[in-house]
Amino acid sequence: MDTIFALASAQGKAGVSVIRISGPQAFAAGRLLCGTLPRLRQAGLRLLRDGAGVRIDEALVLCFAEGASFTGEDVVELQVHGSVAVVRKILAELGGVDGLRLAEAGEFTRRAFENECLDLAQTEGLADLIDAETEAQRRQALRVLSGDLGKLVARWREDLVRAAALLEATIDFADEEVPVDVSPEVDALLAGVETSITRQVEGVAVSERIRSGFEVAIVGKPNVGKSTLLNALAGREAAITSEIAGTTRDVIEVRMDLRGLPVTLLDTAGLRETEDRIEALGVALARGRAETADLRLFLLAPGDTPELEVRPGDILAYSKADLHQVGDHRISAISGEGLDHLVDRVASVLTERSAEAGLATHLRHRQGMERSLSHLSTAKVWVRNGPDGYDIGAEELRIAIRALSSLLGRVDVEDLLDEIFSRFCVGK
Incomplete structure (x- = not known):
């Protein structure tokens, strides 16, 4: 070598x-x-x-x-x-x-993987740690790099191997002193693994958001102060502001560290009916981005109501507090009044959602776990049919185990290696 x-x-x-x-x-x-x-x-x-x-x-x-x-x-x-x-x-x-x-790029890390100093999930955690810009990203990447996902997968594999061994022992040694009906023990092992994997699958979406950034859309009517608020939170002139309604036509994105969380703020076009074809396109785009955002920050004038249906966790704030001294959750992007409290409110919602993140952090992880769950579900059906279905159930478990092993790079990942290690710079 x-x-x-x-x-x-x-x-x-x-x-x-x-x-x-x-x-x-x-x-x-x-x-x-x-x-x-x-x-x-x-x-x-x-x-x-x-x-x-x-x-x-x-x-x-x-x-x-x-x-x-x-x-x-x-x-x-x-x-x-x-x-x-x-x-x-x-x-x-x-x-x-x-x-x-x-x-070559990533070759040191690839050798660490090939020499079994790191599993594939750990190499992804290392890449994420190098790319980390916020405290939440650092903590998440470090958990993966430390091997926590690998340890969890090892426990899943151990239980599935035990279940498969029970089924195969019944098939191969039916005439010897091996219990014929192992269905209850096997079913309990599969149920425990299934529950644990499902929990991790559900947490992948949040983990991916911690890696890529939560999207927070600032929505409201024209001229309510959305762009001014974006600039105040970003600390720079990221968006053009004017007294002319409809100034913002496109979605303006600003990435920032919000109380240790990666957040992309979206300044959207003012929501209103308009005859201007270009502005109408901007309004439609604003509605679309607001619909897919992780959190909507509705900026309202006193007496206004939200233009969109408010979802659980969405935040309402009333702008131009320097001009209107009425109501709760008042802010002023000009004077700074209420901005710290607003940031705390946004961070609180996103921090609560971050608590749902699991150890699996990439789409590849979720796909591997979902493949395993699919075969686990099939295996359970055959096991519950009794000894006649044990051979098919055991084969389904072997496929489920291979799907889990792929998370750590032990099988069926050759086509992924070049892509993963190319993320590293030369020298890593």
């Missing part, structure tokens, strides 16, 4: 840059640069020199042995001064060593 190397930290000028070398020649390559290597897992200060013995830089060097590193291979990491010239020179020196080559 080739030994690979790459810059593992961000490109460009920095205080410190990290260069990683992984593979069977990692230690030999490290010695070419710095002479003697420090002890395993202990940092050592070393001078790095090129092939002619000319000094390149001074670096902290760390070494990890096969089986005790991120990739599962021998690894050397060089913490060098973050100069573009220093990094370029070291990479050039490594590139000149026979048997070494520059790593």
Whole structure:
């Protein structure tokens, strides 16, 4: 196997840059640069020199042995001064060593997966952790990276394997001392797994929202202050504001961190009947986006009623509090009155919904679990028919187990690997 190397930290000028070398020649390559290597897992200060013995830089060097590193291979990491010239020179020196080559995108992580240091769900968690922008995203990604989903799948598999073994023992050893009617125990095992998987499937939609961001649509009549509110919450002029009704024609999106949650605010066209064809298209688009949004924030003038049916969890607020000193939940995007309370209300609703998130975080996870549930349901039917249906029930359980194993990358995922690992940058 080739030994690979790459810059593992961000490109460009920095205080410190990290260069990683992984593979069977990692230690030999490290010695070419710095002479003697420090002890395993202990940092050592070393001078790095090129092939002619000319000094390149001074670096902290760390070494990890096969089986005790991120990739599962021998690894050397060089913490060098973050100069573009220093990094370029070291990479050039490594590139000149026979048997070494520059790593491809995600290749370090792929080797960790292939060496069973990470399962496939953990690699997705690692990618999500690298992409995390909010506290909620960080916490969710870290749970997946820690292997919690893998442990849960292992428990499901253990119960299903036990159930399949009971059925097969009855089939193969019917004349020996094996209970003939194992249906009650098998049915209990399948019911427990089915309930647990269903709970995780139901939580995937929320988990995906934590990854991609909750959509909060600001809806209301024209000129009620929706765009001004968007700008105030975003802290910048994201939308054009004017006293002319119907200024907003398209949906304007602003992504932000709202009390640790990823949120995309949608400023929509004012809801009203109009003869203007272009504005009418904007109103129709506003209604559509409001319908699919995770939460609607109805911005109203005193005495107004919502233009759309209010769903559970939707929030009503009354705008222009600096001009109208009447009613509860008053806000002013101009003076800032009530904005903190409004943000708290939105965050409270979304935080409550976030509590429904499960360990499964990707569409691929949900599809695998749904396949497993489908075969579990079929297996239960055959098991309840008695011993004559045990052989078909056992086969359905084997298919269900394979569907769960695919969540961790153990079977039937070759076509997914390139797509998943391509999400990583070179050096990871």
